[in-house]
Amino acid sequence: ETGVTQSPTHLIKTRGQQVTLRCSSQSGHNTVSWYQQALGQGPQFIFQYYREEENGRGNFPPRFSGLQFPNYSSELNVNALELDDSALYLCASNTRTGSDEQYFGPGTRLTVT
Amino acid sequence: QKEVEQDPGPLSVPEGAIVSLNCTYSNSAFQYFMWYRQYSRKGPELLMYTYSSGNKEDGRFTAQVDKSSKYISLFIRDSQPSDSATYLCAMNYGGATNKLIFGTGTLLAVQP
Numbered sequence: 029e030t031g032v033t034q035s036p037t038h039l040i041k042t043r044g045q046q047v048t049l050r051c052s053s054q055s056g057h058n059t060v061s062w063y064q065q066a067l068g069q070g071p072q073f074i075f076q077y078y079r080e081e082e083n084g085r086g087n088f089p090p091r092f093s094g095l096q097f098p099n100y101s102s103e104l105n106v107n108a109l110e111l112d113d114s115a116l117y118l119c120a121s122n123t124r125t126g127s128d129e130q131y132f133g134p135g136t137r138l139t140v141t
Numbered sequence: 142q143k144e145v146e147q148d149p150g151p152l153s154v155p156e157g158a159i160v161s162l163n164c165t166y167s168n169s170a171f172q173y174f175m176w177y178r179q180y181s182r183k184g185p186e187l188l189m190y191t192y193s194s195g196n197k198e199d200g201r202f203t204a205q206v207d208k209s210s211k212y213i214s215l216f217i218r219d220s221q222p223s224d225s226a227t228y229l230c231a232m233n234y235g236g237a238t239n240k241l242i243f244g245t246g247t248l249l250a251v252q253p
Contacts, residue, residue: 032184034184061240061241063241068149068245068246069245069246070145070147070229070231070243070244070245070246071185071229071241071243072243073240073241073242076238076239076240083237083238084237084238084240086240116182118184118185120241122239128239129175129187129190130187130239130241131187132177132184132185132186132187133184134183134184135182135183135184137182
């Protein structure tokens with residue numbers, strides 16, 4: 029069984045740029061959620077994708093957007109990067125019920141300068 | 142007021158000690174409760190997953206949920222230096238979007 033994988037591991041961007049982060053869900057999982065974890069904080073829910081559609085969104089502006097592909101992998105796109113976007117971005121996957129456990133990938137550490 | 146409150150620590154204990162980690166929450170609609178362990182610069186790893194009040198045991202770990210008090214706990218017996226990590230509590234409402242609401246995490250250091 030393959031776990032959740034994310035790429036890249038880390039990257040550095042300049043304020044105002046755009047970034048795309050990628051996630052492959054655990055085998056057998058069809059739902060992907062993205063979280064942002066600032067230093068010293070718990071993860072904050074950004075949004076969730078199921079069957080290639082957004083299925084819930086947290087308190088993040090529209091410049092945070094995503095995609096899910098037919099193989100259940102997903103992308104997180106952030107436009108017009110701000111310094112406060114510097115964080116660990118985590119992807120989690122699960123099967124499609126309200127209670128299933130979510131399993132996290134290793135994260136992508138984004139630094140915005 | 143945050144939906145989930147967790148003491149950030151740090152908590153330092155000697156090897157072999159029993160560790161108690163706790164979270165309180167404000168919304169009685171939470172249905173599912175989880176504990177994750179996160180090593181530095183890594184993703185969270187699911188340790189325990191519980192539903193409803195009561196205890197759940199898995200090896201050295203025991204998760205306890207008290208819905209009447211809106212209080213959850215994780216106990217670690219015979220703590221080891223390898224248990225040194227940040228422990229995050231999380232919970233969700235169930236339903237169509239099972240987004241997780243996390244505490245801030247408690248940093249635990251087990252001294253050899």
